Amino acid sequence: MPGLGDLERSVMDVLWDSHEARSAYDVQNALAADSERPLxxxxxxTVLSRLEKKGFVRRERVERPHRYSAVASxxxxxxELMHEVLGGADDRQAVLARFVGQVSPAEAEALRKLLSAN
Amino acid sequence: MPGLGDLERSVMDVLWDSHEARSAYDVQNALAADSERPLxxxxxxTVLSRLEKKGFVRRERVERPHRYSAVASxxxxxxELMHEVLGGADDRQAVLARFVGQVSPAEAEALRKLLSAN
DNA sequence: AGCTATTTCTACGCTCTGTAGAACTCGTTC
DNA sequence: GAACGAGTTCTACAGAGCGTAGAAATAGCT
Known part of the structure; x- marks a missing residue:
């Protein structure tokens, strides 16, 4: 249940950026584009398997190069992460107060709209 | 820059719960109250030193039992943690939309008030 | 049945964290 | 001022998580 490591996060980014299911090779190539040394x-x-075990990635084993995709956007x-943080608070409202106190005016405006849209 | 371990978090909780600066003994006793085996x-x-190095705790070395206190409430x-999560997003508004979409009605109302209070 | 692409198993080094003994320091006591 | 003791710093180690990848197993194709 811990968070993600650096490489794990990079892999998730690849899956998130291409919204379809991807093979391990696709991921490998996408990662190679960003960094010098290819993995x-x-x-x-291995990383994809760990991400699957952690519940962040779904794997389709139908075709031979398995396809992987992110479980959540x-x-x-x-x-969800933000809610997890908030979940550990005894005084959620106080945390929310601090939180909105630090958002930019533009984002505050956006939040207002989101909340009134109801 | 990583997060906090279980014990580190427990120590922070002690410091947060008593809003004044505390000695290591105070912390030790508070922790002993919660768990069987005392540390x-x-x-x-050690944990307090690590927390200091991480910037979560401030230490006053004036008196002999040093006093420790949380840097932030x-x-x-x-x-801050919530903002850190948000900071890693390319589309912050989208994340905020999902976020507020999952808050309870009561909290949504509270957020509305906080945002209109300007 | 054997070759090749792919996956799974196994493993190792590094960092972080929990845990604490050993060693050191500093104010107080005789 | 030498010894003592409370408190602090140093050093250490084990376990987990993660980056990394070779070795071994597997599965489809010829």
């Missing part, structure tokens, strides 16, 4: 195929597979994931 | 004094000191800390 071994097994490394990518990046936005849902992040919103 | 060694050095363990508490629990609420500020949590709001």
């Amino acid at each position: 071994a195929a097994t490394t990518v597979l 990046r936005e849902d994931h992040m919103a | 060694a004094a050095t363990t508490v000191l 629990r609420e500020d800390h949590m709001a």
